[in-house]
Amino acid sequence: MNRLAMSARRPSPLLRVDGARLNAEIESLRRFGGTPDGGTHRVAYSDEDLGAREWVTERMREAGLRVWVDPAGNLVGELDGTDPDLPPIAVGSHIDTVPFGGSYDGTIGVLGAIEIVRTLQAEGHRLRHPLRLYTFQNEEGGKTGSRLLIGAVPPFELDVQTASGFTIREGIERLGGVPEDLSRSEGAAGELAAFLELHIEQGATLERRGIPIGVVEGIVGIRRWFVTVTGEKNHAGTTPMAQRRDALVAASRLVVAVNETARSIEGGQVATVGQVDVDPGAPNVIPGSVRFTLEVRDLSMDGIQGVVDAVQGRADEIGRDTGTLFDFEPFYLSEAAPSSEALRQGVEGAAADLGLSHVRMPSGAGHDAQSMAKLCPMGMVFVPSRAGISHAPDEYTAPEQITAGVDVLMGVLLRTDEGAG
């Protein structure tokens, strides 16, 4: 992957988008799946999704982009640059939602990018690089569109039924893609100069700290295990405390240890036990075995391993202490995707140009940018989520916060355009 050079200079002129127009369009898009509670139900491949894409296609064309649907079903637009030898800089996100989700997740990244194109055109500012705009398909159902660009979707996945009722294969056809010809969408290293995505934080860090701009250090890696604790099932009345090998007491000690471990290590790692099954699960029976999920996320896969090593050490201790056995069975892995240091600095510079405070932070959730980081240097901008709520109708980012995020996205785009070869 080519190293990215970034202009350290403030772009001239310092452009700003039309925030009123942008936020009115975000509200307009709610005609496709908007719910009375302020949320949006627009799952990928649904009629609402198709309607929204048609509407977005019109906005892209109006803004002056050449628009097509790639074989993977992604909606793509491009604007020529002044230098025909330079690769495109890509921006984008998605407009599909989780079932009965919010109205900002993804959408602000797509409509913000269109608003940037309109602003550049209105100002007569031509980029050196071509500008490519992606509306990725089915982000919420597993980042299908962006993962198809990096050849990361195994064939069986095409037959998985999605929330729309359609399989992914059927969905791609509905969007105008070509399921038989997906490999044609796959990108190659060097084909893009950079990928930039603006997104809501989906956490409460920016709001709590009163900071408008998050400089995303990358998408955290995720590992998940099923942890099984085996003790001895026994009668809760006739088995004295000292004779017990209670699998739930051992499991509970480890749940507490997982939390302590993740808090005690320096860094942004998180560890969660979210699902627990107790066997046999009766009020009057000492649990014989307990199975629970353990999830660890961190920007570095080594960081994840460090947490797990510490947790497994604690499990050994607890097992010896309680006469139980712990078994860790991995069942999910998602590699961390760090952002480009040059683009982090570009985001910081663009925010500073606008007088906006900013903070570096990991993205704990997955995004299309995670796929794109395999193809080119990747950068992301976060804006605050009220109360950290996302994937629910209460998801909210104020209009001026969205506008600020889009202005920063435009700033980093201009810096990239000026700096990158």
Next chain:
Amino acid sequence: MNRLAMSARRPSPLLRVDGARLNAEIESLRRFGGTPDGGTHRVAYSDEDLGAREWVTERMREAGLRVWVDPAGNLVGELDGTDPDLPPIAVGSHIDTVPFGGSYDGTIGVLGAIEIVRTLQAEGHRLRHPLRLYTFQNEEGGKTGSRLLIGAVPPFELDVQTASGFTIREGIERLGGVPEDLSRSEGAAGELAAFLELHIEQGATLERRGIPIGVVEGIVGIRRWFVTVTGEKNHAGTTPMAQRRDALVAASRLVVAVNETARSIEGGQVATVGQVDVDPGAPNVIPGSVRFTLEVRDLSMDGIQGVVDAVQGRADEIGRDTGTLFDFEPFYLSEAAPSSEALRQGVEGAAADLGLSHVRMPSGAGHDAQSMAKLCPMGMVFVPSRAGISHAPDEYTAPEQITAGVDVLMGVLLRTDEGAG
């Protein structure tokens, strides 16, 4: 309730039952519901149960008892005493089993009592008191037969379907009882001089300590609660550790605290968390609420309260510490039933007469004796359960251990007969 006087003297002559005959009969009864793995499937009201009762009725008659079925469906036998003014001493247990249960639970108490009658008759030893032998119906389904003797079965319970497929009302009819006339079975204080029951321990204390006779201090009381912990559901990726109000971490800390509390207080109390439900229960969502059962058993209801007070104090601390709220909702109560101190001493004396070591212990499981303690002084003898296993085909007590238990039961019966007015 009348205070029981107990003969401190060794009964003369010192009688012993025919252990070979007794243990052969225990094996014989397995023709009704015995399973190839050594267990027995003879749920109350089933054809197996009816067949076994008919066979036991024959054995009771052969031993010289007058036999009848009371309106509650209990199988009852009586032998006259020499003093017509004295109330009967009652002995007994049950012959129904849990589904696919063991072959000793209950059965040894009934067949042991018949063997005692046969021994007394063979030795020409007549008791001063009448001797009454109870085979209680549906012990495993909720101590129905013995609870009907104390008027403790609410009417709705008669319509509950049992493991046999029959309701309790239908079952009572199948056994020859009279569901319309249950109150006629109810006993009155003073009607019985004492109630004695021999039973397997269903725990591993006697086996671990190598002691053949348990002197039961009583049936423990039981209280159960649903404990609900309310925290905040959140995204497991985007919520930093310090911002979490994780209901499962709080619940786990309380599970550990329950265990520590029950261990740290002097006494035989036990406390168990056996059932846990996590909401929403997904690997990537921080649990918003957790509901679990808490069960505490002790010989004294005050002892139970002491454990719960301590646990609730810990819950307050943990709640403050984790930003969660705990709620305790009681859903089950079974009063403790202490045995008679005179009868405990009687069991100890009878064991000593036979050179058998003994230890006082609570019964953590419920027994018909728990009901009978409401009517008269109650005493119980425990014999060892191999590996503490019960309610399973592997349930086992060796023939010589059963014989020793029946000899002790006979000893305490004779001491009671000689001592009690």
